Amino acid sequence: MSPKIVDKEVKKAEILQAAMQVFAQKGVAKTKMMDIANAAGIGKGTIYEYFRSKENIFGNAFLNFFGRIEQEITEALEKTEDPIEKLQAFIKISAHIWLDTDARFAGIIMDFWAEGIRNKDENILGIINLEQIYTEYRRMIGNILNDGIRQGVFRSVDTTSVSALIIATLDGIMLQWIINRELFDINHVGDVLLDSLLNGIRK
Amino acid sequence: MSPKIVDKEVKKAEILQAAMQVFAQKGVAKTKMMDIANAAGIGKGTIYEYFRSKENIFGNAFLNFFGRIEQEITEALEKTEDPIEKLQAFIKISAHIWLDTDARFAGIIMDFWAEGIRNKDENILGIINLEQIYTEYRRMIGNILNDGIRQGVFRSVDTTSVSALIIATLDGIMLQWIINRELFDINHVGDVLLDSLLNGIRK
Amino acid sequence: MSPKIVDKEVKKAEILQAAMQVFAQKGVAKTKMMDIANAAGIGKGTIYEYFRSKENIFGNAFLNFFGRIEQEITEALEKTEDPIEKLQAFIKISAHIWLDTDARFAGIIMDFWAEGIRNKDENILGIINLEQIYTEYRRMIGNILNDGIRQGVFRSVDTTSVSALIIATLDGIMLQWIINRELFDINHVGDVLLDSLLNGIRK
Amino acid sequence: MSPKIVDKEVKKAEILQAAMQVFAQKGVAKTKMMDIANAAGIGKGTIYEYFRSKENIFGNAFLNFFGRIEQEITEALEKTEDPIEKLQAFIKISAHIWLDTDARFAGIIMDFWAEGIRNKDENILGIINLEQIYTEYRRMIGNILNDGIRQGVFRSVDTTSVSALIIATLDGIMLQWIINRELFDINHVGDVLLDSLLNGIRK
DNA sequence: AATGAATGAGGCTTCATTCAT
DNA sequence: GATGAATGAAGCCTCATTCAT
Structure with a gap:
């Protein structure tokens, strides 16, 4: 890996960041390549040195977003x-x-979901696959639950269903919170959620 | 309401249905007016006799979708x-x-949410306003809860927060269910959800 | 065939004529869709109601050009x-x-040949196939020669080779004539060519 | 001529060769500067150290091609x-x-002719001038014929016309041969052509 | 001298909308 | 009222050329 390759990767990441900002603000459909170029402070043509197409940028943004979440969780x-x-x-x-996410940034996640749901079976772009992503999330929580059950900390519950429900509730709360942040303190809701959850599964 | 006006309204509704089907399948951005015309079995130009623009169709589809849900709930x-x-x-x-909703139809709701979130403050189109819609949902549930509290059936909880949480959980479950219908039986989940809920708020 | 279909075909032909004029003047590569639209007196977008792409126009022009020659010869x-x-x-x-062909129009034939030669084997566009066209020409002349031989008018020559040579000489003369029309009177050259030819093959 | 200048000229010639190869394979219009650079085994920017523009490369290729033919003939x-x-x-x-020419290379000659015909009067690029080139060819053959007439070997024919016809026939045969090499043995055709020619002009 | 990353003018094509029939 | 042919604004992308290294 010569320095040049590193630079290329860095710049690609920068463009992706810029693109995601614009996606978030205007929506994927209304985002023009020119907008991304301006946001990234580069020329329109330069984008194509790093991404094949607008769709490819979207796919990478998708990957990047969910990948980063997964990584943060894994580390934690x-x-x-x-x-x-x-x-x-x-x-x-x-x-x-x-x-940590800009409120307006939430729109992009809806775009991700919208496209992800539509491409559920087709795995379009060779990239976007929401089912796979959520399966991974469920696997992560499932592992925790299984560990807890093995250690005798949790009751023997249907870990797949419970995992799915945990994720569902988290996503639902996020959705409401995006729409109206005044509704609740999201940190507090997290604690409440954990309490009820533990209440339900703790031995 | 002369017969003609009724006819107009009927046809408008038909076009809207067709539009929503196509929106659901291809996504709003990728849906062409021609697709809608074909799905509705009419000429492309005819659409403009009933709707001002594509954006207007989207707005009406939005209204129609959430309006019908609200109406069904109200009736129930x-x-x-x-x-x-x-x-x-x-x-x-x-x-x-x-x-009852076609699996593929779910994509449109993401488009609705995506656009709704982005237009959260601006109420663009003069139509799309997710916050208002969810406020109405919360109001409905809030009324039920307040009635229950007044009647001594429920404990005295923060009705706004609980309403928001109920809606959040419902939406989250729907989301997971859309992505993977094999995960759980949605009717059963509803019962479970109600049980835990009542468990938490029943006096 | 309703009148509308006829109109569509007529308009398609008109656009093709306009396109060929522009192709001839500027060369295929330097011809812009806008040029064709202007030449045809229509809007840029209208072209696409009749042709799939610029390449498709070129393919049709190619077909049209050689097809018309073949038809005229067949009729004669x-x-x-x-x-x-x-x-x-x-x-x-x-x-x-x-x-009858505009001098400047000759350029387009070179473009046809150039593309035809390059796509000799691939038959690109599903359309351009110079070898096939020339095989047909040879077949036509070959038939004449065979008839003449059968009727005892011509000597028994290798009809394929002679056909090829006749075509070659005709094309070569055209080429020179395009480059410099003052060199010879093309009608006279035709007579001379026929004389030498008959001289060579007549019994 | 210092070594450096020689080197420059050598490299320029190399790039030109590479460019002509690519021109021949893909056609001038579809050839990218990048293709030429790759074929020449150099960087894209380096081309501009030796040629002003793509058009300039084309012009030089044109000159080079016909110049080499002329030179070979002159030497012979x-x-x-x-x-x-x-x-x-x-x-x-x-x-x-x-x-000796690669079959696929023939396409470039059509590009040359196409451009040459179009720039017949304008002598665009300050370089491409087919008429001038063919005039030179005619002059060469005309000299041979005049010598022959003077020496009493040939009949007193219209040397300009005969020269033009010889060239025309040669070009026409080449054209057919490019399109279908199986049609005839080009060496044999040359002999036949010479025979008929001499038959016509020999005293 | 050599490079290739950056650029943006310019092209092809799409598609929402208009409008004459 | 219904239509679909016509339109052109607008977008994505290409690629010849530039230029800093």
Whole structure:
């Protein structure tokens, strides 16, 4: 890996960041290549040195977004062995990601979901596959639950269903929070959610 | 309402249905006026006799979708006076709407949300306003909860927060269900959700 | 065939004529869709109601050009049964086509040949196939020669080779004539060519 | 001529060769500067150290192609004083050039002709001038014929017309041969052509 | 001298909208 | 009222050329 390659990767990441900002503000459909170029402070043509097409940028943004979440969660889970603390970390990270995310940025996630749902079966772009992503999330939570059950901390529940429900509730809360941030304190909601959850599954 | 006007309204509704089908399948951005015309079995130009623009069709589809949900719920709520039964009805209707909805149709809701979130403050199109819609949902559930509290059936909870959480959980579950229908039986999940909910708020 | 279809075909032909004029003047590569639209007196977008792409226009122009030549020759050949008169007609028509053709129009034929040669094997566009066209020409002349031989008018020559040579000489003369029309009187050259030819093959 | 200048000229020639190869394969219009750079094994920017523009490369390729033919013929003609042998040499060289030329390379000549015909009057690029080139060819053959007439070997024919016809026939044969090499043995055709020619002009 | 990253003018094509029939 | 042919604004992308290294 020569320095040049690193530079190319860095610049690609920069363009992607710029693109995601614009996607978030205007929506993917209304974002023009020119907007991305302006946001990135480069010429229109330069984008094509790093991405094949607008669709490719979208695909990479998608990957980048969910990939980063997954990575953050993975890292957080490695810091503790206690299943309860792991659950707590999972929920906290999820909340934090949204807290750190610009409100307007949420729109892009809807675009991701919209496109992801539509391409559920087709795996268009060779990239976007929401089902796979959520399967991975469920696997992560499922592992925590299974560990807890093995350790005798949790009751023997249907881990797949419970995992799905945890994720569902988290996503739903995020959705409401995006629409109206005044409704609740997302950190507090996280605690409440964890409490009810533990209440339901703790032995 | 002369017959002609009725006819006009009927045809407008037909076009809207066709449009929503296509929106759902291809996404709003990728839907062409021609697609809508074909789906409606009419000429391309005819659409403009009933709708001002593509954006206007989207706005009406948005209104139509959430309006119908609201109407169905309202009707269901009128059939009983018991707060618990009303909650049950609310959840059941929500689940049913999705059950009756074509899987591929779900994409359109993401488009709605995506656009709704982006136009959160601006109320663009003079139509799309997710916050208002969800406020109305919360108001409906809030009324049920308040009735229940007044009647001594429910504990005295923060009705706004609980309403928001109920809606959030419902939406989150729908989202997961759209992505992977094999994960759980949505009717059963509704019962479970109601149970835990009642468990939490019943006196 | 309703009147509308006729109109569409007529308009398509008009656009094609306009396109060929512009192709001839500027060369295919330097011709912009806008040029064709202007030449045809229509809007840029209208072209796409009749042709799929610029390449498609080129392919159709190609077909049109060689098709019309072939048709004219075929018609002329039907007017007589005498092999010598047929040969005479063939040569005369070939010369006439060039005489009637705008000098500048010749450039397009070079573009046709250039593209035709390059796509010799691939038959790109599903359309351009010079070898096939020339095989047809050879077949037409070959038939005349065979008739003449059968009727005892011509010597028993290698009809394929002679056909090829006749075509080659005609094309070569056209080429020189395009580059410098003052060099010779093309009608006279036709007569000379026919004489030498008959001299060589007549019994 | 210092070594450096020689080097520059050598490299310029190399790039030109590479460019002509690519021109021949893809056509001038579809050839990118990048293709030429790759074919020449150099960087894209380096081309501009040797050529002003793509058009300039084309012009030089044009000059180079016809110049080389002219040079080869000139050299061959110097080897004999006999008009008949000179004619023979002229025809043989013409055939050889095509025999030595990659089949696919022929496309470039059509591009040359196409552009040459279009720039017939304007002498665009300050370079491409087919008429001038063919005038030179005619002059060469005309000299041979005049010598032959003067020496009493040939009949007193219209040397300009005969020269033009010889060239025309040669070009026409090449054209057919490019399109379908199986049609005839080009060496044999050369002999036949020379025979008929001599038959026509020999005293 | 050599490079290739950056650029933006310019092209092809799409498609929402108009409008004459 | 219904239509679809016509339109041109606008977008994506290409690629010849420039220029800093």
